[in-house]
Amino acid sequence: MRFRKDEPPGWLRRWCPDEHVQSVAEITPEHLQSLGIHALLLDLDNTITPWRSHKVPLEVAEWIKRMQAAGFKLCFVSNTRNLGRLQWLSEQLGIPYARGPMKPRRTMLRRALEMLDVEPQQTAIVGDQLFTDVWGGNRLGIYTIWVHPMHPREFIGTKVSRQVERWLLKRLEPYRVDK
Ligand SMILES: [Mg+2]
Known part of the structure; x- marks a missing residue:
């Protein structure tokens, strides 16, 4: 599902993703390349793995390989406190990671x-949260892809923001591009 991102009022636009997908596996290299995008910033929890998990579902692992084979540059941008898990996944998947203050702060x-070594307009961010991944990406002019959370299990604070996300999604509905 895509959105006409320049149409919502300013207060809402900051949380409007360019696209909403059910799983990262829906994102094809061809589609992104047609938009001039060849780099991906990846959230970890509930985007690539379930929350706090080391397990990468098979379809996600295959998607990562497909993007790498197509020449995409990938980097993890995660707020996780468990650096050991991030390092382990980084090594297993051959994806470097950046660290920094919580998204939507822009530093990381x-x-x-x-x-x-890419520009924001050549880059997409993929993540499951409007208030961290999408907002942070929008602040830098990065193409934002909001992915449905992989698993209902998550941080208690995230559960609260999910209710606000649902409310926002209703407000964004009129700006949906119908297929
Ligand atoms: Mg996440």
Whole structure:
């Protein structure tokens, strides 16, 4: 599902993703390349793995390989406190990571862009939260892809923001591009 991102009022636009997908597996290299995008900043929890988990579902692992094979530059941008898990997944998947203050702060995303040596307009951020991943990406002019959370289990604070996300999604509904 895509959104006409320049149409919502300013207060709402900051949380409007460019696209909403059910799983990362829906994102194709061809589609992103047609938009001039060849780098991806990836959230970890509930985007690539379930919350606090080391397990990458098979379809996600295959998607990562497909993007890498298509020449995409990937980098993790995660707020996780468990650095050991992030490092382990980084090594297993061959994806570097950037660290920094919590999204939607821009520092970590800027570091990731520097590491990959790409411009915001060549980059998409993929994440499951409007208030961290999408907002942070929008602040830097990065293409934002909001992915449905992989698993209902998550941080208690996130459960609260989910209710606000649902409310926002209703407000964004009129700006949906119908297929
Ligand atoms: Mg997440």
